[in-house]
Amino acid sequence: MSVPAFILFLIILLVTLYITYWAAKRTKTANEFYTAGGGLTGWQNGLAIAGDYLSAASFLGIAGAIALNGFDGFYYSIGYLTAYLFVLFIVAEPLRNLGKYTLADMINSRFSERKVRATAALSSITIVIFYMIAQLVGAGALIKLLLGIEYWIAVLIVGVMMTIYVLFGGMTATSWVQIIKAVLLMAGTVIISFLVLLKFNFNIVGMFNEMSQATPHGENYLHSGIVFKNPLDLLSMMLALVLGTAGLPHILMRFFTVKDAQTARASVVNATWVVGIFYVMTIFLGFGAAKFVGSETIIAENPAGNMAAPLLAKALGGDFLMSFVSAVAFATILAVVAGLVLSGASAFAHDIYGQIIKKGKATERQQVLAARWASVGVAAFSILLALGAQSLNVAFLVSLAFCVAASANLPVIVYTIYWKKFNTAGAVTAMLAGLITAIVLVSISPNVIHPEAGKAFFVGDPIFPLTNPALISVPAGFIGGLIGTLVSAKRDEKKYAEVTFKANTGYKEAEM
């Protein structure tokens, strides 16, 4: 490892540890632990949402995907950004108005039965675990490449750091790590984009003209279809991306860190600008890497293209810029996994322990203690799984997480807010139908069974042809909720009136 890289990594570790120390003094109650006391501003939370959302998969993954596959890599940028309209219009404000710490809180504001909360917690935990393993395994492989240390040491470093942030600093530390990371990531991306554009003399048309000849794909590089040969596969993935974001627990949790629905709204819009500008720049990162590094060199370092951005930084700005970009990638990984630990811990400690086992009667001290133990538990469990999963291809776990979020969480959110007849049975069947369909279909898809050896866990013809099952599993979630509701005769229009009133006005009873 080079000296500047080592120093930059060390600076990131020290700054984030100092933030955690500072945040720890402000983290005494459960509310402070889960929501930073609800005291973030629209800009702070907007940046933190962006920090949560722009994972290593976004930064390194999309840059690599565009570098290697041209326009087909850009689909991810389009889907991830457009998803924010859904979050803004449908989810953010009612969630802030009805919930306290978790998605289950919001659903439970209408259906107070414990089985509803348990199911909601189960789907949140499933999503968090899938997402986390993908991030940790990716992180281990990446840091191994960047720093030249062993995979297991890399996973342990990331794992221990994320545990420290969450355990001591709760949401305050996590949020500020995300904010710093978002600023660093934007700065790094702007610098590289500027250098790429400089090389093309700031001539965008000229850049596209050159790119039509610059890669082994030739003109096809600028067209859709290099990866997504089956249009149904493409549609299914686009569906998972646009609906999945609105069901991701670690994103939803961010709406509880602001004081009201207005601030939640402002933070989504701010995040939309930050994330959107970032995704436009992924074009320059991808094109730059394809042109100035070349696909052969990128693939030689990492077949998935994850090293495209750091290699581009090296080609344009030498070792120092590469070290800076690597450090940014490291900060990115730390921020995202910390957010995941926190949302997983909230499902365990708040939903399962606090509300189901203790029936909402846990003392403040018990709640904080449970939250801390749950954080350690979630972190340790994920680290163990990640250590065992080194040689597995886990990239599909991120799309599976989006798919479960879109299939299990989104239908129940929409029904809870907008459907008068929706009831307890419907809530449970909607979540289970989406969750089970998504998991079963993925386990018989080309992600798991692939005709070519080495591409998946088993060799053979996949039973389900699509890589991403959203096209089937999202309707399954909606239909599941519909059937469950119609089969059970229970209706509670009084409760729906209350939920509608609160969701639309932000009114809360005094005891909240």
Next chain:
Amino acid sequence: METFGKEKEQGERILDYEKIVATSKFQQLIQKKRNFIVPIIIVFLITYFLLPILTGYTSILEHKAIGWITWTWLYSLGLFVMVWVFATMYVKKAETFDQLAEEIIEENIK
């Protein structure tokens, strides 16, 4: 809205939400929101899914528009602009919803 949280007797009172929801003013709020949100969601979902449908099943977007910038790229950037425009429009519009919501709380919960 903050001021209402501080009212003292609120914890003891049971509000008749069905009655408040049935008031014409609340219905007006719901209607106004729906009239704004539903058309936009329909427009953005159609515009969004039209991209993979057009690129997956046809090649009409593969023609060059400006130099080698094809219509596929221009359409995609159009989606970005759409997100920003709709988000900004919503924030402007939502201020009127907030005002109405505040009036409803004031009129029904003293």
